[in-house]
Amino acid sequence: MNRFVVVGWAVGLGLLGASFSVPVQAKEGLLTIRVCNRSADDALVALSYVPPGENRFLNEGWFRVExxxxxxxxxxxxxxxxxxxxxxxxxxxxxxxxxxCVEYPGPYEFYSTGSDYCEADQDVKGFVPMTAKEPGTYTWNLDP
Structure with missing residues (x-):
């Protein structure tokens, strides 16, 4: 199985002053971000990730997971x-x-700017930082 090959990393300033890691060079293999809703309610999911071949974080939501x-x-x-x-x-x-930052009601899509504030039509939410150890599928379970 292919492993992520990290050639180099740079630390950038995220929204609201939080830091995040951006790949300086690409790693081998793609990662699929998967969400499983194990609760009894519809969940609306927002993500912040770097699309393949890019070096900026894309923020998007709301994905409905029943x-x-x-x-x-x-x-x-x-x-x-x-x-x-x-x-x-x-x-x-x-x-x-x-x-x-997120936008309600959505859907929304915007790139992180490194700014420390949200626009007037945006709200601040606390996201879960996640790190995958290898390419393939990374599953986030929404437990009751």
């Missing part, structure tokens, strides 16, 4: 990416410590 469903949402050649999910119309969410 209860019991697994969906492949994106492909990347960067081992580092970020995800957030919530249940529409409630305070329930799956999040983390990496602050990024």
């Amino acid at each position: 209860p019991g469903e697994c969906k492949n949402l994106a492909k990347t050649d960067n081992a580092n990416f970020y995800a957030y999910a919530d249940v529409d119309g409630t305070d329930r969410y799956w999040g983390g410590s990496h602050d990024l």
Whole structure:
């Protein structure tokens, strides 16, 4: 099985002052970001990842993942990416410590600018930082 081959990394400034890793050179193999919703509610998922062959983080949402469903949402050649999910119309969410901007109601798509603030039509959410160890499929399970 191919392993990610990291040739070099640069650290960039993410939205709201958080840092993230950007590949200086591509790694071997692609990573599929997959989300499995193991809860009883529809989940809306937002991602921040580097599309294959690019060097900037793309932020996009909202991907609807129904209860019991697994969906492949994106492909990347960067081992580092970020995800957030919530249940529409409630305070329930799956999040983390990496602050990024999102847009409601969506769908939305924009590249990270390195700015430390969100636009007027955006909100801040805490994303989960994730790192894949090898190419293939990385699955994020939304547990009840």
